[in-house]
Amino acid sequence: MNRDKLASELDAILNVSQFKDYAPNGLQIQGVDEIKKVVTGVTASQALIDEAIKVNADAIIVHHGYFWKGEAYPITGMKYRRISSLIKHDINLFGYHLPLDAHPELGNNAGLANALGLCNRIGLQSGVELKNAIGLIGDLKSVMSVESFRCLVSVAVGRDVLFEKVNDRKISKVALCTGGAQDYIEQAALMGADVFITGEVSERTIHVAREMGIHFCAAGHHATERFGVIQLADYLKAEFGLSVEFIDIDNPA
Template identity: 65%
Template sequence: MLRSEFELLLNRTLRPSCFKDYAPNGLQVEGKNQIKRIVTGVTANQALIDAAVAWQADAIFVHHGYFWKNEAPEIVGMKYRRISTLIKNDINLYGYHLPLDAHIEFGNNAGLATALGLTSRESLQSGVPLEESIGLVGELAEEMSLDAFQALIERAVQRSVLFERVSDGPIRRVALCTGGAQGYIDQAIKVDAHVFITGEVSEQTIHIAREMGIHFIAAGHHATERFGAQSMAKFLSEQSGLEAIFIDIDNPA
């Protein structure tokens, strides 16, 4: 597939024009014109790039790419090593941030919601349609004890989680927003969620949870954002005829 055709496929699927983002979505570093093998991953770190080189990939697709707002513009040091490795090996880098969080089938939030068995999904953001919302709220099939729900989320993200329990009450209504979205706890409160799940925690988040009576889970930024890159590898393999694999470069954060 030609590089331009590949980007059109990604843009048709993920609809980046619907989002006001913090980094460019789409092709970030240009490589060879013909694409046959794609590595997907969470973040375009050096280890992922080196793994892509070893696999002889033509392109890398990630959630966390380059050129973030307020980032230093100089291509030196770590940034130089990453980008120069891509250029020397003629590898295209594609980054999709908020569009990959929000996608109702392949997105990070959708993947976590599916792993938890959530139904009746709605937008976490008031006035924003579900397909453009970077968070969602859904229902468990039945009420679940706190211990049972902790076991469920830890199976889903394959790690232990920080679970701030504010009462003994069971969980049914779940709000979530993967990654570094602890500030969305206020939205979770507005939609009457019993628990809010995200990747990270700030000091003030715990106080908000305790005082507002909402359980809070920080399940890992990386762990909650594996879902999108994994889903896109499967989608690209099945729908485009390209070879695509997900490579996980673990990160405890």
């Protein structure tokens, strides 16, 4: 598949124009014109690049790419090693941040919600359509105890999770926003959620959970943001017949 064609298709599928983001979405490093082998991963780390080189990938698609707002401009040290590896091996790098969080079918939030069996989903931000919402809220198919729900989340993300049980309230309405979205907990509580799930936790988050009476779960930034790149890999295989492989570079954070 032609590089520019893939870039155009991805930008359209992920509704890139609707998001004001912290990094550029789309093609970030240009490589070979014709793409036959694609690797997807959470973060464009050196380890992921090295694995892509091993399997002769023509393109890497990630959730966490490069050129973040506020980062240093010089291409030196770690940044040089990463970018030079891509250029030397003619590998295209595509990065999709907020668009790959928000997509209602392929996104990180949708993938986690699917794994938990959530229905009746709406955007976590008031007045924002689900397709553009950074976070969502939905209902479990049946009410669950806190311990049963904690186990469900652990199975969904494939790891033990930090869970703050704040009272004896059972769980039916779940709010979630993958990654580093712990500050959405207040919005989740105001919308009547019984529990809020995200990737990371700050010290203040636990106090907010206790004082607002909402259970809180930090399930891992990396673990909660594998869903999008896995689902996108499956989509590209089915829709365009591309050879696509998700490579998981494990990260405990």
